[in-house]
Amino acid sequence: MAGVQVPRIVQVEVTSACQLRCTFCARTALADRWINAHLSREAFSGILPYARQIELVHLQGWGEPLLHPRLWDMAAALKQAGCRVSLTTNGVLLDEEAVREACRLGLDLVAVSVAGARPTTNDALRVGSSLERIAANVSRLCEQKPRPRVVLIMQLMPPNLPELPELVSLAAEVGADEVVAPHLDYIPTPELDGLRAFGWQPDPRVSDLVSEAMRRGEELGVKVHVYESRLRDDVLVCAADPVHNLWITVDGQAAPCAYLALPCRDGFPRFFEGTHEHLRRLTFGDVSGGVPRVWQSRPARSFRSAFSRRQQWGQLGYLLDATLSPSATPPAPPPPPAPCRHCYKLYGA
Numbered sequence: 001m002a003g004v005q006v007p008r009i010v011q012v013e014v015t016s017a018c019q020l021r022c023t024f025c026a027r028t029a030l031a032d033r034w035i036n037a038h039l040s041r042e043a044f045s046g047i048l049p050y051a052r053q054i055e056l057v058h059l060q061g062w063g064e065p066l067l068h069p070r071l072w073d074m075a076a077a078l079k080q081a082g083c084r085v086s087l088t089t090n091g092v093l094l095d096e097e098a099v100r101e102a103c104r105l106g107l108d109l110v111a112v113s114v115a116g117a118r119p120t121t122n123d124a125l126r127v128g129s130s131l132e133r134i135a136a137n138v139s140r141l142c143e144q145k146p147r148p149r150v151v152l153i154m155q156l157m158p159p160n161l162p163e164l165p166e167l168v169s170l171a172a173e174v175g176a177d178e179v180v181a182p183h184l185d186y187i188p189t190p191e192l193d194g195l196r197a198f199g200w201q202p203d204p205r206v207s208d209l210v211s212e213a214m215r216r217g218e219e220l221g222v223k224v225h226v227y228e229s230r231l232r233d234d235v236l237v238c239a240a241d242p243v244h245n246l247w248i249t250v251d252g253q254a255a256p257c258a259y260l261a262l263p264c265r266d267g268f269p270r271f272f273e274g275t276h277e278h279l280r281r282l283t284f285g286d287v288s289g290g291v292p293r294v295w296q297s298r299p300a301r302s303f304r305s306a307f308s309r310r311q312q313w314g315q316l317g318y319l320l321d322a323t324l325s326p327s328a329t330p331p332a333p334p335p336p337p338a339p340c341r342h343c344y345k346l347y348g349a
């Protein structure tokens with residue numbers, strides 16, 4: 001299979017089920033139309049033969065991966081095939097056995113999501129979860145040698161924003177390597193719009209909190225990565241990087257990213273800057289026929305080429321800067337794919 005073109009990173013939604021009811025999660029907000037399912041053997045068998053050529057398979061979607069009864073079998077098969085494997089978990093089921101499996105299989109990275117650095121904040125936002133228990137589970141994982149890289153992830157929202165520096169201290173306490181703080185960048189209801197901690201003019205507290213978190217990270221030896229809070233209109237390719245990466249849905253469909261393929265009956269809503277729209281899932285085909293087939297499909301190539309043209313425009317921009325007079329108006333970049341125009345990730349969130 002040498003020479004087959006495949007994505008760099010494949011993110012696999014092994015399940016869309018979850019035992020928590022997080023107040024800010026799309027799964028909670030869209031519960032009436034949500035499809036709870038596990039990835040099938042057929043879908044996984046379309047990925048495995050190509051694993052050697054894929055740099056990283058990340059096992060996580062809109063659900064909790066540790067609920068899949070064959071999660072460790074899938075991770076073992078991928079590792080055996082020679083690719084890097086990582087996952088994101090809510091940490092509830094990261095018990096002794098799960099820790100043993102993650103280390104035995106040589107997982108490359110385990111990210112654990114929390115919603116606050118204080119139990120009161122986390123437990124109120126992540127309904128059904130206990131920060132104390134999660135911290136004990138992460139601590140157990142971090143004591144192992146060798147072990148995966150361990151990352152604490154917290155989506156920034158006004159209620160937990162002030163706790164960002166404390167999260168870095170918590171990471172050091174439990175022995176984690178890194179803190180990553182992305183945003184609540186998909187807004188399915190007007191209520192959740194109020195939980196955005198980003199905007200064209202973000203909360204003025206953000207920059208001080210980020211500086212303090214970075215300072216603490218340096219002092220405690222914890223890497224800190226906080227996503228930009230100020231939206232920009234000069235992003236050419238979003239951080240999901242659909243030019244190189246592929247998303248596999250829980251029902252085995254290939255898609256550009258998590259945001260265009262939620263596991264919902266009859267589509268799903270999206271709120272953006274006061275506008276509301278109803279989206280249909282955008283998929284490129286069934287992965288059980290093999291990753292190259294969907295990756296090289298006409299809709300996948302067409303979606304990627306819209307972003308590639310923007311990248312090329314960006315490179316050309318350097319040349320134009322050098323040749324245009326200061327008063328000349330530079331040409332606009334080629335448009336992104338239509339479903340991306342109202343996605344906050346295209347504006348740097």
Ligand code: SF4
Pocket residue numbers: 238239240241242256257258259260339340343344345346
């Ligand atoms: S801009 Fe948004 S919708 Fe488009 S590929 Fe990126 S993450 Fe997905």
